[in-house]
Amino acid sequence: xxxxxxxxxxxxxxxxxxxxxxxxxxxxxxxxxxxxxxxxxxxxxxxxxxxxxxxxxxxxxxxxxxxxxxxxxxxxxxxxxxxxxxxxxxxxxxxxxxxxxxxxxxxxxxxxxxxxxxxxxxxxxxxxxxxxxxxxxxxxxxxxxxxxxxxxxxxxxxxxxxxxxxxxxxxx
Numbered sequence: 001x002x003x004x005x006x007x008x009x010x011x012x013x014x015x016x017x018x019x020x021x022x023x024x025x026x027x028x029x030x031x032x033x034x035x036x037x038x039x040x041x042x043x044x045x046x047x048x049x050x051x052x053x054x055x056x057x058x059x060x061x062x063x064x065x066x067x068x069x070x071x072x073x074x075x076x077x078x079x080x081x082x083x084x085x086x087x088x089x090x091x092x093x094x095x096x097x098x099x100x101x102x103x104x105x106x107x108x109x110x111x112x113x114x115x116x117x118x119x120x121x122x123x124x125x126x127x128x129x130x131x132x133x134x135x136x137x138x139x140x141x142x143x144x145x146x147x148x149x150x151x152x153x154x155x156x157x158x159x160x161x162x163x164x165x166x167x168x169x170x171x172x
Contacts, residue, residue: 024076024077025076025161025162025164026073026074026075026076026082026161026162026163026164026167027073027074027076027078027159027160027161027162028042028043028071028072028073028074028159028160028162029042029043029072029074029157029158029159029160030042030043030157030158030160031043031052031155031156031157031158032155032156032157032158033153033154033155033156036153036155038052038053038153038155041053042071042072043072043135043157044056044072045057045058045072045081045101045171046171046172047172048100048101048102048103048171048172049098049099049100049101049134049135050072050098050099050100050101050134050135051134051135052135052155055070056069056070056071056072056168056171057171057172058070058168058169058170058171058172059104059169059170059172060168060169060170061169062169066169067084067165067166067167067168067169068167068168069167069168069169069171071162071167071168072167072171073162073167073168074091074159075088078091078159079091080101081101081167081168081171082162082166082167082168083104083166083167083168083169083170083171084166084168084169084170085104085105085169085170086105087104087105087106087107089101089102089103089104089170089171090102090107090109092109092112093112093137094110094112095110095111095112096136096142096143097136097137097139097141097142097143097144098134098135098136098137098142099134099135099136099137101171104170104171104172136152138154
């Protein structure tokens with residue numbers, strides 16, 4: 001009789017000791033490439049594209065109660081932006097290879113050529129051309145502003161945990 005009670009007493013203890021799924025918080029991105037002009041620059045959203053350095057551009061139509069909108073923050077998982085706008089804003093690689101985000105209130109993503117990486121597996125590395133050229137997928141067929149992919153700098157993208165609250169109403 002006493003033996004049959006042991007499993008019922010141990011089961012709650014074992015359940016409490018079970019591993020917990022890791023947290024998947026919103027995050028910002030910082031580029032790292034030692035001895036380069038992009039080392040430690042934040043990734044910023046502006047004009048439906050991403051850049052290293054520069055200013056994040058956002059908009060809020062509601063006046064009071066708006067998030068600051070001065071930092072670029074990705075939603076958990078990295079497939080969208082951490083915004084308040086209904087429907088959110090998705091992240092994708094455009095047909096020219098540029099890392100982009102959808103316009104608010106629209107889920108339209110242009111069809112990408114087959115050489116563009118899948119938007120269902122976010123990259124952990126990227127490439128950028130120095131200055132304000134933008135962030136591109138690290139592929140040889142990207143159409144970069146200066147025309148020569150070899151001039152782009154590869155970088156590692158570091159994810160920095162951000163607060164759970166939306167960082168902007170919408171990015172523009």
